[in-house]
Amino acid sequence: MAQRRDERTGYAMILPYLLHTLLFLGYPLAFAFVLIFHRWNVYTPMRWVGLANIELLFSDPLVWRALRNTLYFLVVHIPLQLALALGFACLLNQQIRARAFFRASYFLPVIISGVVVTILWQQLYADETGLINVALDRMGLARVGWLTDPRVAMASIALMATWKNVGLYTVLFLVGLQSIPRELYEAAEIDGAGEWHKFWHITIPMLNPTIVLVLVLSTIGGFSLFIEPYVMTGGGPVNSTLSGVLYLYKQAFFFGKMGYAATIGFFWAAIIFVVVLLQRRFVEREVTS
Amino acid sequence: MKKALVYIALVLGVLIFLYPFAWMIAATFKPEPEIVDFALWPRHPTGEHYRFVFGKIPILKGFLNSLVVSLTVTASVVVFGAVAGYALSRLRFRGREAIFNLALLTMMIPSQLTLIPLYTLMAKLGWVNSRLSLIVPAMMSSYATLLFRQFFLAIPQSLIDAARLDGCSDWGVLLRIVGPLSKPVVATAAILTFMGVWNDVLWPLMVIRDQELMTMPQMVALFAVGGQAEARLGAQLAAATLLALPIIVAYLFLQRYLIESLASSGMKG
Numbered sequence: 383m384a385q386r387r388d389e390r391t392g393y394a395m396i397l398p399y400l401l402h403t404l405l406f407l408g409y410p411l412a413f414a415f416v417l418i419f420h421r422w423n424v425y426t427p428m429r430w431v432g433l434a435n436i437e438l439l440f441s442d443p444l445v446w447r448a449l450r451n452t453l454y455f456l457v458v459h460i461p462l463q464l465a466l467a468l469g470f471a472c473l474l475n476q477q478i479r480a481r482a483f484f485r486a487s488y489f490l491p492v493i494i495s496g497v498v499v500t501i502l503w504q505q506l507y508a509d510e511t512g513l514i515n516v517a518l519d520r521m522g523l524a525r526v527g528w529l530t531d532p533r534v535a536m537a538s539i540a541l542m543a544t545w546k547n548v549g550l551y552t553v554l555f556l557v558g559l560q561s562i563p564r565e566l567y568e569a570a571e572i573d574g575a576g577e578w579h580k581f582w583h584i585t586i587p588m589l590n591p592t593i594v595l596v597l598v599l600s601t602i603g604g605f606s607l608f609i610e611p612y613v614m615t616g617g618g619p620v621n622s623t624l625s626g627v628l629y630l631y632k633q634a635f636f637f638g639k640m641g642y643a644a645t646i647g648f649f650w651a652a653i654i655f656v657v658v659l660l661q662r663r664f665v666e667r668e669v670t671s
Numbered sequence: 672m673k674k675a676l677v678y679i680a681l682v683l684g685v686l687i688f689l690y691p692f693a694w695m696i697a698a699t700f701k702p703e704p705e706i707v708d709f710a711l712w713p714r715h716p717t718g719e720h721y722r723f724v725f726g727k728i729p730i731l732k733g734f735l736n737s738l739v740v741s742l743t744v745t746a747s748v749v750v751f752g753a754v755a756g757y758a759l760s761r762l763r764f765r766g767r768e769a770i771f772n773l774a775l776l777t778m779m780i781p782s783q784l785t786l787i788p789l790y791t792l793m794a795k796l797g798w799v800n801s802r803l804s805l806i807v808p809a810m811m812s813s814y815a816t817l818l819f820r821q822f823f824l825a826i827p828q829s830l831i832d833a834a835r836l837d838g839c840s841d842w843g844v845l846l847r848i849v850g851p852l853s854k855p856v857v858a859t860a861a862i863l864t865f866m867g868v869w870n871d872v873l874w875p876l877m878v879i880r881d882q883e884l885m886t887m888p889q890m891v892a893l894f895a896v897g898g899q900a901e902a903r904l905g906a907q908l909a910a911a912t913l914l915a916l917p918i919i920v921a922y923l924f925l926q927r928y929l930i931e932s933l934a935s936s937g938m939k940g
Contacts, residue, residue: 391841392764399755402811410788424794476677486926487685494915495870497888501895501911502695511707553934609872613892644787651784
């Protein structure tokens with residue numbers, strides 16, 4: 383009796399979620415595989431093109447350019463992000479006053495819209511009128527083409543992304559630090575371990591789950607770049623800040639190539655999936671305390 | 672001595688994160704030639720940039736659009752998340768484990784995969800340039816469902832049994848017994864959903880073309896990118912400041928909850 387009632391209420395309660403997931407996730411997922419083999423601008427009928435989109439993908443220099451740009455972004459962003467977030471977390475983990483104030487200050491850029499942050503940093507990075515170059519000038523240093531030099535532009539975006547997100551990862555590391563049992567450090571001290579030794583042999587191994595988390599989240603963030611190049615550079619100069627999502631957006635909405643855009647999206651999603659899997663496989667360690 | 676160094680580093684951090692925002696807000700009140708300056712106080716305060724922005728784009732309309740969309744989606748995600756989470760945690764029915772695994776699986780799918788097909792679905796449904804495309808696809812979330820399921824699992828069965836003996840249905844249990852206990856998880860789900868929808872720009876840029884229907888971040892991004900700002904620094908920064916304002920105000924009151932919710936969202940990985 384109670385069992386039957388459970389069944390009926392259970393299905394009634396889960397049905398909206400199931401239908402919604404089927405329509406707005408399941409259907410697009412299946413339709414992605416249809417789009418890959420078609421050319422379509424949404425307005426005129428779809429045309430079957432076989433493997434043309436896939437062939438185009440592998441021979442399209444801009445796809446590889448976007449991938450290279452993303453890797454460049456990650457190479458700058460991830461080490462900086464890990465080091466700064468862990469550094470700030472260690473500082474906040476000391477016996478200090480006003481910890482809540484410091485934490486809240488570092489966190490402010492995290493909650494502010496990416497649009498605000500990109501407009502603001504576009505001004506800070508400007509060649510002639512940007513505050514950063516004005517400051518370099520006053521110190522007698524050479525100006526940098528932060529967003530106009532193709533070798534530098536992606537690194538500038540990576541720097542800005544680090545500034546925006548470091549507060550979030552600081553809080554994650556702080557939670558991680560506070561969960562390390564004090565006894566581990568006390569035991570090491572009895573054995574005569576110094577600060578540096580304790581950091582490398584206790585703190586870092588114990589923080590492994592947080593490190594993996596930060597690694598995975600910032601990698602996904604790097605592959606999802608869109609609004610930063612969209613607002614700041616339009617993907618330029620000479621495609622040096624073109625991202626996968628921006629390229630997909632341009633193919634779909636500037637050129638009306640839904641099939642090719644879906645193919646790029648599929649490719650991009652596959653790369654994210656594999657990279658995250660590899661990170662979990664090779665960085666994740668069992669933590670036993 | 673060591674303590675002093677710690678404080679110096681911490682204060683340096685505050686300067687790095689807060690000074691740019693302070694400069695931005697100050698710059699919006701400076702006349703154009705005065706903007707390129709480190710001062711945090713305008714020498715000749717002016718309201719021209721804000722007048723320019725309000726004259727060029729219906730930014731208040733954008734604010735209201737964003738508010739309507741974000742609040743509707745948030746309310747829906749919380750209600751449906753709680754209902755589905757209750758079924759997945761407290762009710763026994765065939766296929767429950769399969770649905771739970773399905774929900775976990777959906778969270779592993781990178782959004783880039785479904786972006787274009789979801790757009791073409793909106794086009795087929797005739798929802799392009801309609802608020803429906805901003806609201807309906809976001810109305811339920813696997814993440815919120817799993818969050819509620821996790822929370823409900825920890826509620827003692829005896830509490831639910833007692834209510835049922837009194838003749839309460841499962842809907843009644845959810846509304847009157849479990850609901851009032853769930854304020855922390857409701858707050859987390861609501862904050863995460865609201866922030867996610869409020870700050871999203873990519874999806875609105877794809878499905879909304881009509882300025883009257885645009886969300887606030889979308890409108891401000893297009894204002895800065897397109898020709899409307901006429902390359903005026905002050906006007907771009909004023910639009911950005913207006914966009915940041917509601918979130919900064921909310922942050923002043925809710926910072927602890929915002930930080931904790933967003934940090935917990937990181938833990939889902």
